[in-house]
Amino acid sequence: MTTAWAGIPFGGDYNPEQWPRDVWAEDVKLMGHAGVDLVTVGVFSWALLQPTPDTWDFGWLDDVLDGLLAAGVQVDLATATASPPPWLTRAHPEMLPVTEDGTTLWPGGRQAYCPSSPVYREHALALCRQMATRYAEHPAVVLWHVSNEIGCHNALCYCDTSAAAFRGWLRGRYGDLETLNDAWGTAFWSQRYGDWDEILPPRVTPATANPTQRLDFQRFSSDELLGLFTAERDVLHELSPGIPVTTNFMVSEHIRQMDYFRWGREVDIVSNDHYLIAADPWNHQELAFSADLTRGIAGGRPWLLMETSTSAVNWQPRNVAKRPGELRRAALGHLARGGDGILFFQWRASRAGAEKFHSGLVPHAGTDTRLWREVCELGALLDRLDEVAGAVSHNDVAILFDWESWWASELDSHPSVDVQYLAQARDLHRALVDRGVGVDVVHPSADLAAYRLVVVPTLYLVTDEHAASIAAAAEAGATVLVTYFSGIVDERDHVRLGGYPGAFRDLLGVVTEEFTPLREGERVHLDDGGVGRIWAEDLRLEGAEAVASYSDGPVPGAPAITRRAVGEGAAWYVATHLTESSAGTLVDRLLDEAQVSAVAPTGPGVEVVRRVGDEGRSWDFVINHTDQPVTLPMAGHDLVTDEAVGPMLRVDAGGVAVVRSD
Incomplete structure (x- = not known):
C-alpha cells in the first residue's frame, strides 16, 4: 500500500475532546513513552465541529493536530461524519433509519441516519468539504478516515426513502419489470409486479419473504453504504490529492452486511477493525481467518489494522480481559497476515459514555499497571519489526469466500438451519493453520492459477463464470475440494436443475438426488472411520470414485467423500460436515496430493x-x-x-x- 509513513505504525483512536485540555499535554508525552506514532482523530466530533447549522468550530482541532505534529505523531484524520449531531436529526427526523417491522431508530446512540437519506448525505459532504479544505495541507495528516465502521448499526433501512432508492437500484440492475419478475420468481405466491412503485423493501411479511428480493436488498444496501464512502472519498481526492483515503471495515463473524470485496477496490488502503470474541477460548483462530480474508480483500497487499482492543471490550455479554501476553500474540497475529500497522480503540479509556468500560492504551488505573507496561513493550517490539513492512504472502492454498453466497445460503426455508456459511470455511481454515500451512482467503473471481489446493466451502450461490474458473483450476493441475451445499443456485437464487451439486456436478462427477440433513445432534459415520454431522446426501457416482461412504445414517452405503481425476488435477467432494479430527485427516490427504508443504511442522494452538x-x-x-x-x-x-x-x-x-x- 502507498503510505506517507515508514515501518509499522502503532497507536489508535485519540479523542481529546472527551478530556480537559490539561490532559492533552500528558497525552502526547505518554504517546512518546509508548512509541505511538499514528493516531486517528475526530471520528465522533461532528457535534463539536459544527455546533449549529450555521457555525463551525475548528480551533480545538487545530490545537490538537499542532500538538501531535510537534510531538512527532502522525494523524489519520476522520471526516467526522460517523454520527450526525442532535440538531440535524431534530430538524430532519425523516433521515432516521427504520427497521423491517417499521420501528424508527432514534438518536441517542450513533449512526442515527438512513444510508439513502439525501439530507444526511448533503450535510455529511458539507462537513467533509470543510475538513478537507482546512486540513489538506496540514503536515500531521497522512491519511483520511471516512466516517467510521460504515453500516455497523444501520446497514439495512426499510423506510420510504430507502424504498425509493431500492427501486432505482433495481431499475439499474434489471432494466424492466419483466426481467425483475423472472429473476424474483414472482409467479410464486401471486407476487407479480405490474408497476415499479409496487415494489418495497422486504419488510415484515405474514409468511416467508421472497428470497431473491431479500438477496437483492442485501446487495442494494451494501452498495448504498459504499456510495456514502465513495462520495466522501471523491471530495477528499479533489481537495487533498496525494493523501490516501480509507474507511475501517469490520471483517468478522458477526458483521455480514457489506460485500467488502467490492469495497476493497474503492479504498486507497484497506483497513479493518477486529475484536476477539471473548466467549471463544480459541478465538485466535477466528482472528487468523479474519486477517487472511482482509488480505484477500486487499488483493494480497498489506493492510492496516485500524481498531482492536488492548484488553476487554464493552459490548460483548461477558467482557473478558486479555491475559498476560495475549495483547502481543493478537497483535502479531494480524501483523503476520499482512497488517502493516497496529492501532487500537482507543488511546485513553473513556470516563463517560457507552464505551467507558472499553479498554484503552491508557487504562482507567493509569500507567502503574500491567496493561500499560504491555502496551509499551508492544510499541518497542513493533519498532523492531519495522523491516517487515511491505512484505507479502506467497501461499499455495486458497479458500474461496463470497458475501453474496453467505447472504443467500442463510435465507429462510432451507434444508437445515444448522448450515451456516462460515462454519465449513472456518473449520477447514483451522485445519490448515494447525498444520502450519499458509492460506489465502479470496473471492471466486480471483486468479486461481498459482494455487495447488483450492477449497470451495458452502459456495451455495455461484455464477457460471466462477464455476468455470474453479473447474479450470482443476484442469490446470490444482486439487479442488468442494463441500456440501455448494453450486446449488445461480445469482438469482434459482435452483440449478438436473441434480445437486448443480454448477459443480460435471466437475465432481457426482449427482445428488436428495439432501438428507441430519437431526439436531445426530452424527453419521463413514467407512473410513470419519464422522460427519449436520448433513448427508443421497449421492451417486457419475465418473467419480468413492473415497469414503456412509456406514449408517439416512443413506448407508452412499458415497460421502468422492474424487475425480480432472485434467492435470483432481476434484474432491465432501457430502457431510466432517468433525474436526475427520476434517484434519482429509486435509492431510489433500495436502499430500497437492504437494503443499508447511512453513514448519506445528500443531493446534x-x-x-x-x-x-x-x-x-x-x-x-x-x-x-x-x-x-x-x-x-x-x-x-x-x-x-x-x-x-x-x-x-x-x-x-x-x-x-x-x-x-x-
Missing part, C-alpha cells in the same frame, strides 16, 4: 506464518497460544529477542518469535 520481502528475505512468525513451550526447526535472526537462533527454535508457552531469514 501454534501458528507459523511467513511473509516474504524483496531479495529473498522472509520473516517467519511463530505464535504459541498453548501453555507449553514448543520447539521448531527454524534458523535465522529472531527480531523479538534480537538474537540468532537455529537450527532449532524454542518458543515459550504464550510466547512469540519473528525469525528473519536471508
Whole structure:
C-alpha cells in the first residue's frame, strides 16, 4: 500500500475532546513513552465541529493536530461524519433509519441516519468539504478516515426513502419489470409486479419473504453504504490529492452486511477493525481467518489494522480481559497476515459514555499497571519489526469466500438451519493453520492459477463464470475440494436443475438426488472411520470414485467423500460436515496430493506464518497460544529477542518469535 509513513505504525483512536485540555499535554508525552506514532482523530466530533447549522468550530482541532505534529505523531484524520449531531436529526427526523417491522431508530446512540437519506448525505459532504479544505495541507495528516465502521448499526433501512432508492437500484440492475419478475420468481405466491412503485423493501411479511428480493436488498444496501464512502472519498481526492483515503471495515463473524470485496477496490488502503470474541477460548483462530480474508480483500497487499482492543471490550455479554501476553500474540497475529500497522480503540479509556468500560492504551488505573507496561513493550517490539513492512504472502492454498453466497445460503426455508456459511470455511481454515500451512482467503473471481489446493466451502450461490474458473483450476493441475451445499443456485437464487451439486456436478462427477440433513445432534459415520454431522446426501457416482461412504445414517452405503481425476488435477467432494479430527485427516490427504508443504511442522494452538520481502528475505512468525513451550526447526535472526537462533527454535508457552531469514 502507498503510505506517507515508514515501518509499522502503532497507536489508535485519540479523542481529546472527551478530556480537559490539561490532559492533552500528558497525552502526547505518554504517546512518546509508548512509541505511538499514528493516531486517528475526530471520528465522533461532528457535534463539536459544527455546533449549529450555521457555525463551525475548528480551533480545538487545530490545537490538537499542532500538538501531535510537534510531538512527532502522525494523524489519520476522520471526516467526522460517523454520527450526525442532535440538531440535524431534530430538524430532519425523516433521515432516521427504520427497521423491517417499521420501528424508527432514534438518536441517542450513533449512526442515527438512513444510508439513502439525501439530507444526511448533503450535510455529511458539507462537513467533509470543510475538513478537507482546512486540513489538506496540514503536515500531521497522512491519511483520511471516512466516517467510521460504515453500516455497523444501520446497514439495512426499510423506510420510504430507502424504498425509493431500492427501486432505482433495481431499475439499474434489471432494466424492466419483466426481467425483475423472472429473476424474483414472482409467479410464486401471486407476487407479480405490474408497476415499479409496487415494489418495497422486504419488510415484515405474514409468511416467508421472497428470497431473491431479500438477496437483492442485501446487495442494494451494501452498495448504498459504499456510495456514502465513495462520495466522501471523491471530495477528499479533489481537495487533498496525494493523501490516501480509507474507511475501517469490520471483517468478522458477526458483521455480514457489506460485500467488502467490492469495497476493497474503492479504498486507497484497506483497513479493518477486529475484536476477539471473548466467549471463544480459541478465538485466535477466528482472528487468523479474519486477517487472511482482509488480505484477500486487499488483493494480497498489506493492510492496516485500524481498531482492536488492548484488553476487554464493552459490548460483548461477558467482557473478558486479555491475559498476560495475549495483547502481543493478537497483535502479531494480524501483523503476520499482512497488517502493516497496529492501532487500537482507543488511546485513553473513556470516563463517560457507552464505551467507558472499553479498554484503552491508557487504562482507567493509569500507567502503574500491567496493561500499560504491555502496551509499551508492544510499541518497542513493533519498532523492531519495522523491516517487515511491505512484505507479502506467497501461499499455495486458497479458500474461496463470497458475501453474496453467505447472504443467500442463510435465507429462510432451507434444508437445515444448522448450515451456516462460515462454519465449513472456518473449520477447514483451522485445519490448515494447525498444520502450519499458509492460506489465502479470496473471492471466486480471483486468479486461481498459482494455487495447488483450492477449497470451495458452502459456495451455495455461484455464477457460471466462477464455476468455470474453479473447474479450470482443476484442469490446470490444482486439487479442488468442494463441500456440501455448494453450486446449488445461480445469482438469482434459482435452483440449478438436473441434480445437486448443480454448477459443480460435471466437475465432481457426482449427482445428488436428495439432501438428507441430519437431526439436531445426530452424527453419521463413514467407512473410513470419519464422522460427519449436520448433513448427508443421497449421492451417486457419475465418473467419480468413492473415497469414503456412509456406514449408517439416512443413506448407508452412499458415497460421502468422492474424487475425480480432472485434467492435470483432481476434484474432491465432501457430502457431510466432517468433525474436526475427520476434517484434519482429509486435509492431510489433500495436502499430500497437492504437494503443499508447511512453513514448519506445528500443531493446534501454534501458528507459523511467513511473509516474504524483496531479495529473498522472509520473516517467519511463530505464535504459541498453548501453555507449553514448543520447539521448531527454524534458523535465522529472531527480531523479538534480537538474537540468532537455529537450527532449532524454542518458543515459550504464550510466547512469540519473528525469525528473519536471508
